[in-house]
Amino acid sequence: MKQRSVVNILFLAPVVFTFIMIIIVPFSLGIYYSLTDWNGVSPNIHFVGFKNFSKLFNTPDFIHSFLITVGYTIINVILVNIVSFTLSLIVTSKVKFRNFYRAGFFVPYLIGGIVLGYIWQFIMNNILVSLGTTYGIEMLQSSFLSRPETVIWVMSVVNTWQFSGYIMLIYVAAIQSIPKSLMEAASVDGAGFVRNVFNILIPMMANAFTISLFLTLTNSFKQFDMNLTLTNGGPATRFMGVPVKASQLLAMNIFDTATANKMAEAQAKAVVLFVVLVVVSLIQVSNNKKKEVEM
Amino acid sequence: MKKKIAVVLFSVLLVTSVFAGGAQEAASSDKxxxxxxxxxxxxxxxxxxxxxxxxxxxxxxxxxxxxxxxxxxxxxxxxxxxxxxxxxxxxxxxxxxxxxxxxxxxxxxxxxxxxxxxxxxxxxxxxxxxxxxxIEGYGLAYNAEILAKAGIDPSTLTTRDAYEKAFKTLEAKKAELGIDAPVAMAASLAGGMWWVAAQHNLAVYWGGGLDFTDTSVIEDALKGKMDEARFTEYAKYVQLLFKYADQNILLNGSYDDQVGSFAQGKTAFLHQGNWVDPNMAQMGVTFKMGYAPHAFTNTPQTGLYLFxxxxxxxxxxxxxxxxxxxxxxxxxxxxxxxxxxxxxxxxxxxxxxxxxxxxGQLSQALMEANAKGGNYGVFFGMLPDGAGQNVFGPVYDLFAQNQNNLNQFISDMKAAIASLPTM
CATH class of the missing domain: 3.40.190.10 (Periplasmic binding protein-like II)
Structure with a gap:
């Protein structure tokens, strides 16, 4: 018994060590720095308590970023899940070339967010605008990315285009694990397609919804790469009487603060993002778990 | 139990020594x-x-x-x-x-x-x-051939009124000259071009018309004070540049869009510095060009911005x-x-x-201006980090979207400058 514990420790040590070095230590340092006035370089670090945090709640650009991130997340969670669930129904039906579609819908997920942002920026700023000018369609003549009221929606559409193929795969796997006999029995009893979906499919794959909602939720909250390349935070809009960046999500707000050498303030924002994300996803997962059914 | 602790200690020791090793520099040689x-x-x-x-x-x-x-x-x-x-x-x-x-x-x-x-x-x-x-520097770069065709003498562009007249002439002869708009100006956050407006153009307010080393305007700003009369003059100049700019480039164009439009002769003026010379060479530009001053007042100004x-x-x-x-x-x-x-x-x-x-033609123009003297300093480097991108950038972007609202722009800027001391 004694020997086994030594072996256990030996095997665990590298992983535990790595975990401590790359997760626990940076994380604790991060929380520590959020309570200081560190600028990223200076060796003179002063402890300032919760000053960085209390300042955040008077900063219009941070509040704005926070609110639009929440809005963006809500839009995304709904849009991505509806689209990918619909896609998964299509590719598990008896439609021709369904394997081709499965691969096709998944491909956007393999394109990196940076590249994808640039591609869609080109489509929005150049292709659509020149179509609008050529054919005299006034709505298209200025880019959707230059209008503060549409920019979040454009980002959600692009994110849906990228992400729904991935979520679709989760749903497809869940649908395929449901015994065919259940659906057949229901059909014999006279249930139509819609009834089958709502009364059998959805309850039976509740665990897939738990995972998918969690993934879309956390991903939207932490969105950065596509935000940076597609909109770069622009255009400007007015919030609390101050010009702010209309599409600057929380992660990008943190990034912009950090690159302005306000490391401690950026760290405080990151801690807020972390806490909110943990609370929201815990609520979501525990709520969804209750709805799952065991076979 | 003792053994357990020994093992843990040993492994910690082992790995920390590996980590510490990474920071050390290679052994010195005589070179x-x-x-x-x-x-x-x-x-x-x-x-x-x-x-x-x-x-x-x-x-x-x-x-x-x-x-x-x-x-x-x-x-x-x-x-x-x-x-x-x-x-x-x-x-x-x-x-x-x-x-x-x-x-x-x-x-x-x-x-x-x-x-x-x-x-x-x-x-x-x-x-x-x-x-x-x-040395880098800028003024408002012009395409000499388009100006000649439109009958505008670039040496007369030393006041805001002269610019307004020139822009109006160009706007009226757009089809004849084959241009999209008189000016290639960029101010968008989306295109990553906030720096053209919020650093280089705003530098005109900080240093324009003053002595080369006169930093009084920006020093006041760092204390939160704006010279309202001077800024109003400047704001009218910004409004002029925005109004006669190619709107798609202004609102979400990238650097390539902006410089490309000037290089292809689709705009007569370009708000960029001499760093575009290599771009011009790459795109095979053959027309003559030069720099006109950013004359934002009606008192004549002739200097370029050097830094x-x-x-x-x-x-x-x-x-x-x-x-x-x-x-x-x-x-x-x-x-x-x-x-x-x-x-x-x-x-x-x-x-x-x-x-x-x-x-490069624009570099030569700057070098001539440098030899001649009477130029203006560029002081945006004195601002706190992030002021251009996070504070002034959105102000210009919003003004580009609502170009008629001059007073709003002035009051936004006043508030932005007032926030500088706390940044």
């Missing part, structure tokens, strides 16, 4: 290596070549150049190097903001041979700290301070160094003793 880390990616090849040439000519010293740029996060990379104990011997700062962050690492360059040969050295409290990389965009500084904590300084001095004082700056790197030298001439 000194000066490490340089810079952010001007466009001069990478020229600088590599010059460093190799210098290393070959200087026994015992090798200069190694590392380049990072093209929008990459230079400050972040430098911080990572500092944390890793691998701080370069020569690095680059872009103004007072950078100096304040890195001042523990910046050595004095007082008494270097090039200091008396330039006006643009980086000085804090009377002590020289930075070697000017080049050193960045400075090389020497790492004060490095044991190779002297070697690093000698390398920089060679650029400023030797014929090879001058050849590198002007011919190879295509920059305008900040040193008066250099007699070579750059090849």
């Amino acid at each position: 000194t290596t000066v490490k340089m880390f810079h952010l001007k990616v466009e001069i990478k090849d020229a600088l590599d070549e010059y460093a190799a040439q210098y290393s070959a000519a200087t026994p015992g010293v090798t200069v190694e150049v590392e380049t990072l740029g093209g929008g990459a996060d230079y400050g972040g990379a430098l911080k990572a190097k500092a944390q890793a104990g691998d701080m370069p011997d020569i690095f680059q700062i872009e103004g007072l903001g950078g100096y304040n962050v890195w001042k523990d690492y910046i050595a004095s360059m007082e008494g270097e041979p090039w200091v008396d040969d330039t006006d643009l050295e980086f000085v804090v409290d009377g002590t020289v700290y930075g070697f000017p990389v080049a 050193a965009p960045s400075w090389y500084v020497v790492n004060a904590q490095s044991p190779r301070v002297e070697e690093a300084k000698a390398f920089l001095a060679s650029m400023a004082t030797t014929a090879e160094g001058h050849d590198y700056i002007v011919n190879k790197a295509g920059m305008i030298p900040a040193f008066k003793s250099v007699t070579l001439k750059p090849s």
Whole structure:
């Protein structure tokens, strides 16, 4: 018994060590720095308590970023899940070339967010605008990315285009694990397609919804790469009487603060993002778990 | 139990020693290596070549150049190097903001041979700290052929009214001249072009019409005060540039869109500095061009805006301070160094003793203006970090979207300036 514990420790040590070095230590340092006035370089670090945090709640650009991130997340969670669930129904039906579609819908997920942002920026700023000018369609003549009221929606559409193929795969796997006999029995009893979906499919794959909602939720909250390349935070809009960046999500707000050498303030924002994300996803997962059914 | 603790301790010891090992530098040899880390990616090849040439000519010293740029996060990379104990011997700062962050690492360059040969050295409290990389500068670049066709003499563009008249003429003759709009101006956050408006254009308010070293306007701003009369004049000029700009480029164009439109003759004016010369050469531009002043008042202004965009500084904590300084001095004082700056790197030298001439038309225009004098200083480097991108950038972007709302722009700017002392 004694020997086994030594072996256990030996095997665990590298992983535990790595975990401590790359997760626990940076994380604790991060929380520590959020309570200081560190600028990223200076060796003179002063402890300032919760000053960085209390300042955040008077900063219009941070509040704005926070609110639009929440809005963006809500839009995304709904849009991505509806689209990918619909896609998964299509590719598990008896439609021709369904394997081709499965691969096709998944491909956007393999394109990196940076590249994808640039591609869609080109489509929005150049292709659509020149179509609008050529054919005299006034709505298209200025880019959707230059209008503060549409920019979040454009980002959600692009994110849906990228992400729904991935979520679709989760749903497809869940649908395929449901015994065919259940659906057949229901059909014999006279249930139509819609009834089958709502009364059998959805309850039976509740665990897939738990995972998918969690993934879309956390991903939207932490969105950065596509935000940076597609909109770069622009255009400007007015919030609390101050010009702010209309599409600057929380992660990008943190990034912009950090690159302005306000490391401690950026760290405080990151801690807020972390806490909110943990609370929201815990609520979501525990709520969804209750709805799952065991076979 | 004892064994368990011993094992844990041993493994911790083992791995920490591995981690600690990473930070140590390789054993020293008799050859000194000066490490340089810079952010001007466009001069990478020229600088590599010059460093190799210098290393070959200087026994015992090798200069190694590392380049990072093209929008990459230079400050972040430098911080990572500092944390890793691998701080370069020569690095680059872009103004007072950078100096304040890195001042523990910046050595004095007082008494270097090039200091008396330039006006643009980086000085804090009377002590020289930075070697000017080049002169850059801007005015409103014009396409001389389009202006000639439209019957506009660029030398008359010295007041805001003259500009308004010229823009109106161009606007009226758009179809005839084959242009999309009179001006290629960019101000968008989305296109990453906030710096054209919020740094270079706003510099017109900070320094326009004043003495080359007169920083009174920006010093007031750093205390939160705006000169409302002066700013109103300036705001009308911004409004003029925005109104007659190609709107798609203004609202979400990228650098390529903006410069490309001027290079293709689709716009008559371009709000960019002499750094577009290589772009013009790449795109095979043959038309004549020059710089008109950013004359924002109706009192005539004729100067261009000249500045050193960045400075090389020497790492004060490095044991190779002297070697690093000698390398920089060679650029400023030797014929090879001058050849590198002007011919190879295509920059305008900040040193008066250099007699070579750059090849780009806009660079030549700046060099002429520099020789003639009466130019204006560019002081946006004195602003706190992030002020341009996070505070002024959105103000200009919003004004570009609502160009008729001049008063809103003025009051937004007033509030933005008032927030500077707390940044």
